[in-house]
Amino acid sequence: MVLASIALRNLVQARRRTLLLSTAIGLVTTLLVLLLSISAGISDNLVQSATTLSSGHVVVAGFYKPSPTLGAPLVTDASKVRAIVEAKTPGLERVVARGRGWGKIVGPGGSVQASLSGVTLSDEPGFADTLQLAPRSAYLEGGGPEVVGDARRIGEPDALILFASHARRLEVDVGDLVTIVTEQTDGRSNTLDVTVVAIARDMGMLSSWSAIIDEPSLKKLYSLKGDTTGALWVYLDDIAESERTMTSLRTTLAQEGYALMDYQPVPFWMKFEVVGGEDWTGQKLDLTTWADEVSFLMYTVVAFDIVTVFISSILLIIIAIGISNTMFNTVRERTREIGTMRAIGLRRRQVLWLFMLEAIFLGLFATTCGAGLGAVLALALDAAAIPVPIEAMQAFLLSDTIPFSVRPLALSGSVAFLTTCTALAALWPSYRAALLRPIVALGYTA
Amino acid sequence: MKPAVSLQKVVKDYPLGKVTVRALHGVSLDIQPGEFTAIAGPSGSGKTTILNMIGCMDVPSSGSVALDGTETSQLSDAQLTRLRLDRIGFIFQSFNLINVLDVRQNVEFPLLLQGKHSARERAERVSRMVERVGLAKHAKQRPNELSGGQRQRVAIARALVTNPAIVLADEPTANLDSHTGHEIIELMREMNEKDHTTFIFSTHDPRVMECAHRVVKVADGVLA
Numbered sequence: 001m002v003l004a005s006i007a008l009r010n011l012v013q014a015r016r017r018t019l020l021l022s023t024a025i026g027l028v029t030t031l032l033v034l035l036l037s038i039s040a041g042i043s044d045n046l047v048q049s050a051t052t053l054s055s056g057h058v059v060v061a062g063f064y065k066p067s068p069t070l071g072a073p074l075v076t077d078a079s080k081v082r083a084i085v086e087a088k089t090p091g092l093e094r095v096v097a098r099g100r101g102w103g104k105i106v107g108p109g110g111s112v113q114a115s116l117s118g119v120t121l122s123d124e125p126g127f128a129d130t131l132q133l134a135p136r137s138a139y140l141e142g143g144g145p146e147v148v149g150d151a152r153r154i155g156e157p158d159a160l161i162l163f164a165s166h167a168r169r170l171e172v173d174v175g176d177l178v179t180i181v182t183e184q185t186d187g188r189s190n191t192l193d194v195t196v197v198a199i200a201r202d203m204g205m206l207s208s209w210s211a212i213i214d215e216p217s218l219k220k221l222y223s224l225k226g227d228t229t230g231a232l233w234v235y236l237d238d239i240a241e242s243e244r245t246m247t248s249l250r251t252t253l254a255q256e257g258y259a260l261m262d263y264q265p266v267p268f269w270m271k272f273e274v275v276g277g278e279d280w281t282g283q284k285l286d287l288t289t290w291a292d293e294v295s296f297l298m299y300t301v302v303a304f305d306i307v308t309v310f311i312s313s314i315l316l317i318i319i320a321i322g323i324s325n326t327m328f329n330t331v332r333e334r335t336r337e338i339g340t341m342r343a344i345g346l347r348r349r350q351v352l353w354l355f356m357l358e359a360i361f362l363g364l365f366a367t368t369c370g371a372g373l374g375a376v377l378a379l380a381l382d383a384a385a386i387p388v389p390i391e392a393m394q395a396f397l398l399s400d401t402i403p404f405s406v407r408p409l410a411l412s413g414s415v416a417f418l419t420t421c422t423a424l425a426a427l428w429p430s431y432r433a434a435l436l437r438p439i440v441a442l443g444y445t446a
Numbered sequence: 447m448k449p450a451v452s453l454q455k456v457v458k459d460y461p462l463g464k465v466t467v468r469a470l471h472g473v474s475l476d477i478q479p480g481e482f483t484a485i486a487g488p489s490g491s492g493k494t495t496i497l498n499m500i501g502c503m504d505v506p507s508s509g510s511v512a513l514d515g516t517e518t519s520q521l522s523d524a525q526l527t528r529l530r531l532d533r534i535g536f537i538f539q540s541f542n543l544i545n546v547l548d549v550r551q552n553v554e555f556p557l558l559l560q561g562k563h564s565a566r567e568r569a570e571r572v573s574r575m576v577e578r579v580g581l582a583k584h585a586k587q588r589p590n591e592l593s594g595g596q597r598q599r600v601a602i603a604r605a606l607v608t609n610p611a612i613v614l615a616d617e618p619t620a621n622l623d624s625h626t627g628h629e630i631i632e633l634m635r636e637m638n639e640k641d642h643t644t645f646i647f648s649t650h651d652p653r654v655m656e657c658a659h660r661v662v663k664v665a666d667g668v669l670a
Contacts, residue, residue, distance in 0.1 A: 002558040009546035340542040343503060344604075345531025345559045347524060439503040442538075 003350060007357035014330070021326055021362060026370030028315045029418050033374025034381075035308040036410040041382070041403025043301050046294060047239065049203040049398055052130045053117060053210045054267070055293040056096065056233025057242045058249065060085055061268055062261070062285040063275045064228075070186070071275045072222075073100045073268050076283050078229040081253070085234060088252045089245060093235040096124045099218040100230025100268070103182035105162075105211060109171030114211040115269075116180070118218035118230060121155030128152040131161065131212075134201040138400070139167035149174035149198035154214050160194040161212040164400070165391065167199045174199060180213070182221045190221045204398025205297060231268070242289040250287050259284045265292040300396050316418075320425040327355060327429035338433055339441025348434040355430035356423055363422030367415040375411055378404040448515040449476040450612055450644040451500050456509035458495050458667075469495045471667045472509065477660075479611070480642040482635055484649055484658035492667040493648035494616055500646060501534055501614045502526040514611060531559055535605030537615035537634075537647070541597040543589040543604075549576060550585045553603045560608060575603040579633065595626035599633065606637055613637075615647035619654055631657045 011018045051057065060081060064074040075081055078097055085095055099118020104111050119127055128151035136143030153159055160178065162170070172178055174196055181191045194217060202208070219228075236245060254260055261284045264271060268286065291298070331338070338351055346354075382404035388394050397403060458470040470492050477483050485493045498504040499511050502518050511518045513533060518526065530536075535556075543552050550572050557568045576585050579599040589597055598618060605613050615634065619627030631654055638645045647658075655661050663670035 002555065005551075006544065006546060013546050336540075336542065337544060340536075340538065341544070341555075342527070343501070343530060343536050344556050345527055347527050350559075437503075439498055442503075442542075 003354045004357055004361075007354055007361055010330075010334075010358055011361055017326060017330075018362060021323065022366035022369070024319055024322060025363060025366035025418065025422060026373065028312070028319050029367045029370025029414055030374040030377065031315065032308070032312050032414050032418070033371050033406075033411060034378055034404075035304075035311065036414065037374070037378035037382075037404040037406050038397075038402065039301060039304045039308055040405040040407050040410060042304055042398055044405045045204060045398035045403050046297055046301060047290065048130075049206045050290045050294040050297075051233075051235070051239075053203065053206045053212075055231075055288070055290045057236045057239050057290050058089075058234040058246045059231050059268075059288045059290070059293060060234060060249065060253075060285060061100075061231035061288070062283060063271070064283050065275070065281045068279040068281055069276060071272065073230055073272075074224070074228050074283075075231060075285065076225075076228050078232065079227055081258070081285070082232055084253065084256055085232060085249060089234060089236070089249065091237045091241055091245070093237050095235070096120075096233050097215070097229040098231050098233055099213075099215045099222075099224075101182055101213075101218050101222060102269075103180045103221065105160075105166065105170065106179045106181065107170030107172045107176070109169060112166050112169055113209065114166065115209055116182075116211055116213050116218055116221075118213055118215035119154050120215040121152065123215075127154065131198070131200040134164040134167075134199050136173070138164040138201065139199055140173060149196070151198045151200070153197035154212060156195075156197065157214065158192065158194045158217050159197040159214045160217075161198045161200055162196055163200050163207040163210060164202050165208055166211065167196070172196050180221060184222065190223070192217060192221050202394055202400045204394060204396070205300075206294070206398070239290070242291070246287050246289050253285055253287070261286040263287070265289075266295055267293045270296075297398070300398065303396075316421055320421060323359065323422055323425040324429060327359065327426045328432075330358070331355065331429050331433040335433075335436065335441045338436055339438045339443075342436070342438035342441060351436070352430045352434040355433050356426060359423050359426030359430070360419060363419035364415070367418040367422075370418075371411045371415050374414070375406045378406045382406075447479065449512075450479040450481070450514060451475070451477040451646070452510075452512040452515075453496070453499065454510045454512075456496075456499055456506045456511060458492075458499070458504070459507045469667050470499075470506070473664075473667070473669055474509075475662060475669065477644060477646060479644055480638070482638045482645045482657075482659045484647055484655050484661045485664060486649055486655050486661050487664035487670075488650055491664045493650075493664055495667075496664065497614050497616050497646065497648055500612070501536065502530050531556060532608065533611045535608065535610040535613040535643075537598070537601045537605050537613065537618045539617040539620045541589070541594070541601050541621070543597055543600055545589050548586050548588050549581055549592070549600050549603075552589070552600055553607050556604060556608050571607055575607045578637075579603045593626075594622050595629060598622060598626075598630050602630070602633060602637070606641070606643065609641070610643065612644045612646065615645065617648050617650075619649065619651060624653065627651070627654065628657075 062075050063071045064076055065071040101116035103116055105114055131151050133147045135145045135147050176196050177193050179193050183189050385401040387401055394400050453473055453475045455472045456470050457472050459466045459468050487493050505519050553575055554572045557563050576582055
């Protein structure tokens with residue numbers, strides 16, 4: 001207790017030094033919190049865009065092969081599979097059926113290839129709320145900040161929701177007609193004119209090749225029967241249960257007599273070649289998690305984390321040298337005091353603790369302030385919705401604005417990590433102080 | 447009765463570059479409990495070295511040092527530290543107070559290190575000592591707000607608060623004017639008479655020597 005009191009008083013006594021060091025440590029913490037917030041923001045966007053455009057938390061999909069060489073990503077007798085999933089999934093929030101397709105969308109300005117996600121609005125009444133519509137300025141030259149269109153109109157026949165980047169390229173606005181061209185498994189093409197009912201804000205790479213169509217239109221394009229769908233998206237109360245639920249559903253569906261494909265943690269469109277090369281026919285189910293369906297995008301989070309670690313490490317090394325140097329100076333300045341305390345009866349271990357406590361208090365104070373500032377800045381910058389003007393960067397960040405997401409664990413982790421680093425940087429000078437013999441320390445002249 | 451301090455043929459060599467300097471040449475000295483002893487001699491004569499040996503802050507190159515019959519040269523650093531904390535009080539020439547602590551906290555410091563007294567007991571002891579050295583009105587002041595004499599009084603209170611068997615004072619009046627120096631020596635003698643604590647202090651001031659019961663003279667590392 002007395003050591004803590006002395007350590008605190010010494011920090012207050014050396015106000016200027018404490019303030020300078022605190023500022024440096026605090027700024028590094030702020031930067032780390034900001035970088036972690038962006039990383040968390042990208043991660044959140046990844047989950048958001050994945051679970052809006054590509055998958056539920058768990059995906060029950062599959063391939064139907066009428067002949068050994070032809071295969072399509074379909075689930076036949078979908079209502080029967082759905083009933084089993086609904087009955088046997090603990091922590092289930094909802095199951096929705098989504099059609100899957102791939103086609104060319106042709107508009108006045110040209111054409112784009114896009115993955116078509118078939119939505120049944122009666123199946124997903126809250127679907128419209130998951131999309132943010134784009135202002136006209138995002139896709140029309142000379143467009144204003146007004147938002148037009150209504151995502152709920154996806155329940156109407158022959159309706160399409162485009163993302164802003166596609167709308168820009170196709171030069172279309174809400175209410176315009178575009179043509180969708182799809183290719184059947186037997187090589188024939190189908191076309192359908194659809195109305196653009198809404199234009200959504202871009203969601204990074206996933207939205208750059210996605211469009212949302214009403215499910216009956218998608219079935220029309222592929223000439224599919226009523227009880228066939230592309231995939232069943234399973235939403236859980238807790239996304240963290242995805243892996244466990246997927247494993248348990250695999251066992252359940254196998255017990256119910258369904259043939260299952262071997263588990264491969266990649267999106268369905270990477271499996272066409274493998275499926276085409278196998279000689280089975282009929283239906284096989286394929287279960288994956290949301291993370292599997294966007295595994296090819298995980299690199300964005302990993303890449304940003306690497307950048308975060310790299311920048312933080314460099315700053316940390318600089319700060320650690322600064323702290324270490326300052327602590328050596330402190331020990332030098334207080335050598336006689338150390339000698340006095342050692343003479344009176346302070347043990348070596350207590351001397352070590354005295355200086356370590358100073359570093360720990362300094363670290364705690366500075367990192368807490370820094371983390372607080374970082375959190376406030378991250379929230380403010382998120383609210384400011386800073387636009388990302390470069391399309392490649394939008395794809396990388398999975399958003400058209402810089403995403404910030406403040407996580408309490410990241411804040412407490414930053415404080416704990418940087419305080420530990422501060423303490424470690426002070427360990428060597430503190431140890432040297434503890435090794436001082438009282439007679440040598442007392443005779444020291446600064 | 448065992449002597450409070452017993453030095454037997456103590457030799458102390460200090461390496462100085464490639465040569466070795468001998469600071470003490472086989473010093474033998476017994477000091478009885480309750481003595482008020484001055485170790486006198488010119489600068490460099492070996493006074494401080496003798497005090498360092500007695501205070502367990504240095505070990506002899508040869509010979510032995512015993513406190514109350516306990517041989518100190520074989521003790522570990524931790525044991526010597528505990529011995530200093532429990533048995534010895536130190537008064538330094540430059541006062542050596544902890545600047546960030548106030549008068550009361552400086553005096554309480556060794557009691558906290560001992561860790562064997564309740565908060566109430568510590569408070570009582572500290573109040574008593576601060577009162578005895580005449581600093582009750584300055585109890586909340588920091589060392590840099592005190593005069594030299596007042597600082598040395600704090601040092602005396604800190605040295606005596608643990609009821610040590612021996613108090614070592616290295617030139618306690620050297621940084622004080624003669625009037626204040628005399629007051630400090632008188633205070634030390636008063637403590638010695640009331641508590642029967644053994645006081646050993648070094649000095650080269652003849653007026654201070656006059657106050658001692660016994661004067662041990664040192665010159666060139668030997669007792670004169």
